[in-house]
Amino acid sequence: MMNGAVARTSHSQVVGELGKAIIAGEFPVGATLPGDAEMEARFGVSRTVIREAMKTLAAKGLVVPRARIGTRVTPKDQWNLFDSDILTWHFAVGVDDVFLIHLSEIRLGFEPQAAALAARHATEADINQMMLLAVAMGDPEHTPETLALADLRFHLAVMDAARNPFMRTVGSLIEAALAGVFKLSSPASDRIKIGDVAANHMRIVEEIRRRDEDGARRAMENVIRVGRARITDALGGQSPGPA
Missing domain, CATH: 1.20.120.530 (GntR ligand-binding domain-like)
Structure with missing residues (x-):
């Protein structure tokens, strides 16, 4: 964050863009994220990258996967605000x-x-x-x-x-x-x-x-x-x- 640009992998790009979209309210609390196929088309990456990105977002408390329902955005009080990515995304969206x-x-x-x-x-x-x-x-x-x-x-x-x-x-x-x-x-x-x-x-x-x-x-x-x-x-x- 402070020491210049870092290499951007497909995984980090997807995580970053989705993280900012969630924090900005594009996907509001309680919303179900688009499915794998739509995410693959949006980011131009494989299904494996999408699923790994979802695991990362879940670990940060932003989303939770639900069987037969999909991946939902969690309430804000469950977001890990001590996570440096989440804080950075807040500043990025305002x-x-x-x-x-x-x-x-x-x-x-x-x-x-x-x-x-x-x-x-x-x-x-x-x-x-x-x-x-x-x-x-x-x-x-x-x-x-x-x-x-x-x-x-x-x-x-x-x-x-x-x-x-x-x-x-x-x-x-x-x-x-x-x-x-x-x-x-x-x-x-x-x-x-x-x-x-x-x-x-x-x-x-x-x-x-x-x-x-x-x-x-x-x-x-x-x-x-x-x-x-x-x-x-x-x-x-x-x-x-x-x-």
């Missing part, structure tokens, strides 16, 4: 303020605690690496893409420094969130804003270096809230209050 608020709320549930754990467990090598990554975010030559990648590297480094394997598993959620957010609105076009972004991230590292768990937690919360406010403003909505 998101609103409510979706972004929900996404930032779940980040607020994980990342501040990860920062607090990093303040407890990070080694000096971890801290030095996080500071280098934070400083790198201040490069005035950043494009939206390179700044998003630098931001991702920083947040994943914090997750790693937390020394909690469950934290690192939400990396795909963070990647999808940052990729989508930076596509909608990036501070890379404003050198002052780039400096502010770097300073806010350096503040997280400073609190981690001080072993101040509460301070690290608050600094991370601030970074997430600032990003959320920037996006809601870009979408023409009102900046939401505290989550």
